[in-house]
Amino acid sequence: MKRKITLKHIARELEVSISTVSKALKNSEEISKDTKEKVQAFAKLYNYKPNNIAISLKNKRTKNIGVIIPDIVHHFFTTVFRGIEKYANAKGYNVIVCVSDESFDKEVINMEMLANGSIDGFIMALSAETQAKNDYKHLQEVTEQGIPLVLFDRITDEIACDKVVINDKEAAYLAAKNLIDSGRKKIALITTDDYLNVSLKRAEGYLDALKDANIAFDESLVLKLPYGAIENITEQRVEHFFNANRIDAALCVNELFAIHCMGVAKKSGLRIPEDVSFIGFTDGILSKYSNPKLSAIAQHGQQMGELAAKMLIEKVESESEEETYKTEIIKATLISRGSTIN
Amino acid sequence: MKRKITLKHIARELEVSISTVSKALKNSEEISKDTKEKVQAFAKLYNYKPNNIAISLKNKRTKNIGVIIPDIVHHFFTTVFRGIEKYANAKGYNVIVCVSDESFDKEVINMEMLANGSIDGFIMALSAETQAKNDYKHLQEVTEQGIPLVLFDRITDEIACDKVVINDKEAAYLAAKNLIDSGRKKIALITTDDYLNVSLKRAEGYLDALKDANIAFDESLVLKLPYGAIENITEQRVEHFFNANRIDAALCVNELFAIHCMGVAKKSGLRIPEDVSFIGFTDGILSKYSNPKLSAIAQHGQQMGELAAKMLIEKVESESEEETYKTEIIKATLISRGSTIN
DNA sequence: TATTAACACGAAAACGGTTTCGTAACCTTT
DNA sequence: AAAGGTTACGAAACCGTTTTCGTGTTAATA
Numbered sequence: 118m119k120r121k122i123t124l125k126h127i128a129r130e131l132e133v134s135i136s137t138v139s140k141a142l143k144n145s146e147e148i149s150k151d152t153k154e155k156v157q158a159f160a161k162l163y164n165y166k167p168n169n170i171a172i173s174l175k176n177k178r179t180k181n182i183g184v185i186i187p188d189i190v191h192h193f194f195t196t197v198f199r200g201i202e203k204y205a206n207a208k209g210y211n212v213i214v215c216v217s218d219e220s221f222d223k224e225v226i227n228m229e230m231l232a233n234g235s236i237d238g239f240i241m242a243l244s245a246e247t248q249a250k251n252d253y254k255h256l257q258e259v260t261e262q263g264i265p266l267v268l269f270d271r272i273t274d275e276i277a278c279d280k281v282v283i284n285d286k287e288a289a290y291l292a293a294k295n296l297i298d299s300g301r302k303k304i305a306l307i308t309t310d311d312y313l314n315v316s317l318k319r320a321e322g323y324l325d326a327l328k329d330a331n332i333a334f335d336e337s338l339v340l341k342l343p344y345g346a347i348e349n350i351t352e353q354r355v356e357h358f359f360n361a362n363r364i365d366a367a368l369c370v371n372e373l374f375a376i377h378c379m380g381v382a383k384k385s386g387l388r389i390p391e392d393v394s395f396i397g398f399t400d401g402i403l404s405k406y407s408n409p410k411l412s413a414i415a416q417h418g419q420q421m422g423e424l425a426a427k428m429l430i431e432k433v434e435s436e437s438e439e440e441t442y443k444t445e446i447i448k449a450t451l452i453s454r455g456s457t458i459n
Numbered sequence: 460m461k462r463k464i465t466l467k468h469i470a471r472e473l474e475v476s477i478s479t480v481s482k483a484l485k486n487s488e489e490i491s492k493d494t495k496e497k498v499q500a501f502a503k504l505y506n507y508k509p510n511n512i513a514i515s516l517k518n519k520r521t522k523n524i525g526v527i528i529p530d531i532v533h534h535f536f537t538t539v540f541r542g543i544e545k546y547a548n549a550k551g552y553n554v555i556v557c558v559s560d561e562s563f564d565k566e567v568i569n570m571e572m573l574a575n576g577s578i579d580g581f582i583m584a585l586s587a588e589t590q591a592k593n594d595y596k597h598l599q600e601v602t603e604q605g606i607p608l609v610l611f612d613r614i615t616d617e618i619a620c621d622k623v624v625i626n627d628k629e630a631a632y633l634a635a636k637n638l639i640d641s642g643r644k645k646i647a648l649i650t651t652d653d654y655l656n657v658s659l660k661r662a663e664g665y666l667d668a669l670k671d672a673n674i675a676f677d678e679s680l681v682l683k684l685p686y687g688a689i690e691n692i693t694e695q696r697v698e699h700f701f702n703a704n705r706i707d708a709a710l711c712v713n714e715l716f717a718i719h720c721m722g723v724a725k726k727s728g729l730r731i732p733e734d735v736s737f738i739g740f741t742d743g744i745l746s747k748y749s750n751p752k753l754s755a756i757a758q759h760g761q762q763m764g765e766l767a768a769k770m771l772i773e774k775v776e777s778e779s780e781e782e783t784y785k786t787e788i789i790k791a792t793l794i795s796r797g798s799t800i801n
Numbered sequence: 802t803a804t805t806a807a808c809a810c811g812a813a814a815a816c817g818g819t820t821t822c823g824t825a826a827c828c829t830t831t
Numbered sequence: 832a833a834a835g836g837t838t839a840c841g842a843a844a845c846c847g848t849t850t851t852c853g854t855g856t857t858a859a860t861a
Contacts, residue, residue, distance in 0.1 A: 118605045118780075121575070123847060134811045139849065149809060168576040170515045171847035174816045179512065181555070181577075189541050192744075195532045202531065202558050211572065213523070213555050216544050230553065233463075234510040234817090235523075258506075263460045376748050383750070402534075403748055406718050408725070438460075465817060476841045481819060491839060513817035516846045576847090 122163045131159060173234075181211050182429060183236035185227050187219045187244045187271070192372075192401035193418050194242065197269060200422020201240055208430050210237075221246040225255045232258075237433045238265035240425045243273060245313060245344070251275070265432035267425045270315070270416075279428045280444040281421050285315055288414045288449035289322025292368050292396045295451060297330045299458045301366035301394055304332075305358070307378055308370045309344040316370045319398060323368055338362055342374055355381040359393070366394040366457075372401045375411055379456065395456040409455030421447045464505045473501060515576075523553050524771060525578035527569050529561045529586045529613070534714075534743035535760050536584065539611060542764020543582055550772050552579075563588040567597045574600075579775045580607035582767045585615060587686075590656065593617070607774035609767045612758075613657070621770045622786040623763050627657055630756045630791035631664025634710050634738045637793060639672045641800045643708035643736060646674075647700070649720055650712045651686040658712045661740060665710055680704055684716055697723040701735070708736040708799075714743045717753055721798065737798040751797030763789045 128135045133152065141148045141156035142165070148156075159165075173179045182205055186194045202212050213236060215227035224244045231239070239259065247253070248271060256276045260266050266278040296304050306323050309316045320339075327334050340358050358364070359382050367382075369375035375397030379389060387393050389409055397404060397413045404411035424445055453459050470477045475494065483490045483498035484507070490498075501507075515521045524547055528536045544554050555578060557569035566586045573581070581601065589595070590613060598618045602608050608620040638646050648665050651658045662681075669676050682700050700706070701724050709724075711717035717739030721731060729735050731751055739746060739755045746753035766787055795801050 119603050121604060125847075135848085136812075136850080137810055139847095140810090143849090147809065152809080166571070166575045168516075168847050170512060170521065170576040171816090172849085174510075174512045174516050174818090174846090175848050175850090177816070189544065190534065190537045192532070195537055198556075199531050199558065202556065206557070206569075211555050211557065211577065213553050214540075214544065215548070215553065216541065227548075229508070230511075233508045234512040235553065261461050262463060373748075380748070380750060402744055406715075406722070406745055406749070408722060408750060467817075477818085478820080478842080479840060482840090485819090489839065494839080510817050513846090514819085516817080516848090517819055519846070 121168070122165050123168065124165075127156065127159055127163075127165065131155060178433075179235060179237050180209055181213055181236045182426070182433075183213050183215065183228075183231040183239045183241075185215045185217055185224060185231075185239065185241040187217050187242060189214065189216050193270075193399050193416060196416075196418030197242075197422035197425070200419035200424075201426045202422075203419070204423040204426035205430070208426075210426075210430065217244040217247075219245045221250055221252065228255050228259060232262065232264060236264075238267070238429045240267045240269065240422075240429055242269050243271040245271075248273070248314060265429055267429045267432075269421055269425045271313070277440070277442055279425075279432065279442050281425045281428065281447060282444065283416050283421070283447045283449040285318035285449070286322040286325070288398075288451070289319040289368065290326045291322075291451055292398075292414055293323045293326030294330070295453075295457065296366040296368065296394055296396065297326060297332065299366075299394065302332070303335075303338060303363055303365045305338045305340060305362070305364045305367040306370075307340045307342065307367055307374045310341055313344065319368075319370045335362075338364065340378075344371075352381050352384070356385045359385065359387065364393060367396070369395065369397045372397045372399045372403050372411070372413065375413070375456075376403045376407055379407065379411065390456050390458050394458060396451070400452055404452075404454070407456075412454045412457040413452050414449050415452050416449050417447050463510070464507050465510065466507075469498065469501055469505070469507065473497060520775075521577060521579055522551055523555055523578045524768070524775075525555050525557065525570075525573040525581045525583075527557045527559055527566060527573075527581065527583040529559050529584060531556070531558050535612075535741050535758060538758075538760030539584075539764035539767070542761035542766075543768045544764075545761070546765040546768035547772070550768075552768075552772065559586040559589075561587045563592055563594065570597050570601060574604065574606060578606075580609070580771045582609045582611065582764075582771055584611050584613040586613075590615070607771055609771045609774075611763055611767045619782070619784055621767075621774065621784050623767045623770070623789060624786065625758050625763070625789045625791040627660035627791070628664040628667070630740075630793070631661040631710065632668045633664075633793055634740075634756055635665045635668030636672070637795075637799065638708040638710065638736055638738065639668060639674065641708075641736065644674070645677075645680060645705055645707045647680045647682060647704070647706045647709040648712075649682045649684065649709055649716045652683055661710075661712045677704075680706065682720075686713075694723050694726070698727045701727065701729065706735060709738070711737065711739045714739045714741045714745050714753070714755065717755070717798075718745045718749055721749065721753065732798050732800050736800060738793070742794055746794075746796070749798075754796045754799040755794050756791050757794050758791050759789050 124135045124138045127138045138156050141153045142160055184201055188194055205212050217224035224247055253273055253275045260278055268278055269281040272280045272282055308320055355378055375395055379395050382393050397411050400413035400415035404413040466477045466480045469480045480498050483495045484502055526543055530536055547554050559566035566589055595615055595617045602620055610620060611623040614622045650662060666676055697720055717737050721737045724735050739753050742755035742757035746755040
């Protein structure tokens with residue numbers, strides 16, 4: 118087994134000091150050409166690579182960034198993650214991922230683990246439980262220690278830090294407007310029990326679009342489904358909702374709701390998009406391969422991730438102590454497919 | 460900004476030595492009760508947490524594991540990752556993810572970055588390019604340095620290390636047998652251009668099942684589609700394949716092929732499962748929400764990830780130098796849904 | 802020839818911990 | 832009272848780097 122070689126080994130072997138070796142490898146002016154060549158040749162031969170940990174300790178910079186997300190088996194989050202990883206890697210950073218599993222405690226524990234020197238900064242989306250509890254002490258602590266933090270998608274106003282979000286409200290407005298413009302009158306909003314603030318934003322956009330089109334808001338056109346256990350949603354309930362209210366369009370706050378409801382609607386004899394149009398939030402795998410293909414609001418996760426990483430790394434690498442925070446908005450766009458008329 | 464407090468700060472403040480503080484915090488017998496209480500109280504008050512990097516340097520153990528996968532926006536890989544992360548986290552390890560993007564060079568670069576002290580071991584699935592080149596020097600180097608390595612799913616025989624795979628061949632056999640047993644005669648195999656060794660294994664199982672049922676293998680029942688760009692597959696080609704060969708069942712080596720072909724088959728008037736049965740490999744999101752729901756081979760990614768992490772951590776934490784490697788096999792199972800008759 | 806500058810290198814501190822070992826001060830024993 | 836044993840702590844080495852500063856040797860200058 119070839120153990121990793123260190124400066125000390127090289128120094129001993131070449132009968133020079135550690136400092137000389139270190140400088141020679143950095144091509145320092147201080148060291149003679151001869152010595153440099155000798156050292157560099159030796160280092161190359163034995164494939165010397167400096168130890169990252171030692172450098173981290175010295176520099177107080179790890180070149181690691183911590184990412185904490187509620188779930189990893191989730192199309193949107195992985196998309197964002199891909200953007201983060203891509204940008205970070207290009208800048209020489211590695212990414213440590215922790216999954217909070219929508220749990221407040223895990224989020225806290227993960228942050229604490231990483232905050233003790235393992236990373237240079239955090240990128241995170243809050244867990245549902247954290248948002249429900251409205252408790253952000255752990256974020257507070259981290260920022261107080263001067264560790265840069267970028268929040269994306271699931272954010273909070275309680276913490277002063279950089280943020281990246283999509284224009285949820287506007288996107289919902291656009292989607293609803295698209296439905297209205299195509300002649301739809303009874304537009305359903307299919308949403309979650311609303312502790313997730315994204316759902317709220319989307320509802321606002323929906324309401325505004327109705328208002329601007331002089332369509333009275335009808336509470337009975339709102340269907341609230343449980344987030345998560347979609348299998349438990351009885352088809353009868355959904356079917357009844359569609360038929361009783363003579364729904365002719367549905368705006369769904371997530372892809373699964375859209376696909377599920379579209380399936381139920383189809384089964385109950387409704388034609389899509391002739392009888393009912395569907396638009397879902399989050400353009401994921403399901404939207405692309407459903408039948409008909411689902412029109413969806415694309416959240417451009419990768420772009421979001423790249424931007425978040427860019428913002429974080431800029432903060433990490435900036436010397437200045439000034440505390441100025443930005444909230445960047447990624448423009449969500451409507452991708453029209455077979456589930457709507459155009 | 461409250462900077463992180465160190466042993467040195469505590470020592471200075473309490474007018475004792477650094478060693479005393481260190482020992483006091485570890486509840487060492489050497490230190491008097493009084494001093495211990497004093498130090499511990501102070502540490503708690505100022506929320507002292509040891510610096511991970513310093514500990515890593517001292518211990519030569521980072522408590523990080525490196526995961527290198529070809530893609531992250533990929534249901535199976537994220538599922539495995541979830542298993543890895545879950546197990547690792549429970550054991551106090553963090554996970555650094557790098558995405559090779561199916562590129563040999565990125566895989567090499569990522570490994571080298573991490574191999575210089577950042578991690579205690581690797582878990583990885585080979586990139587397609589690496590498998591095509593059949594070049595594993597980077598893996599060789601890492602194992603020679605004594606860094607534990609666990610390969611999963613996309614593995615190679617060239618490297619001696621722990622491995623976790625599913626019983627691809629057997630699972631394909633079972634799937635094909637299931638189709639045969641339900642009375643199907645013209646069973647298509649829909650597979651990739653075959654540099655991916657998993658596809659080959661699956662083909663073998665298919666062939667064996669045919670043989671055991673005394674069904675002659677018919678080359679024209681094999682459809683090879685390009686991996687990746689599924690959108691570019693013309694529907695005509697697929698439709699023609701189904702009709703010309705009077706296919707009554709299809710075993711697809713991945714979910715996308717299955718969903719795509721099922722969609723085409725449906726469009727061309729074939730009823731599923733009455734006229735044609737479908738079974739896909741990889742039980743992902745699409746299978747659960749397609750219409751009809753797709754019967755699929757579940758690869759139990761999370762279990763695979765947990766096992767890989769377990770094997771790795773055992774190696775990492777074992778003192779012994781002995782080189783014994785295992786290849787664990789996760790049993791894939793057939794999940795019967797609406798696309799097959801039972 | 803004496804002084805100074807340039808050169809080439811090494812010693813040592815620092816990053817933040819852990820751990821081994823040495824020792825002063827007190828206590829117990831004979 | 833001398834010897835031995837505890838107790839409670841500190842000094843220092845170590846992990847692998849980087850970097851500052853000091854210094855001996857040689858070459859250039861006055």
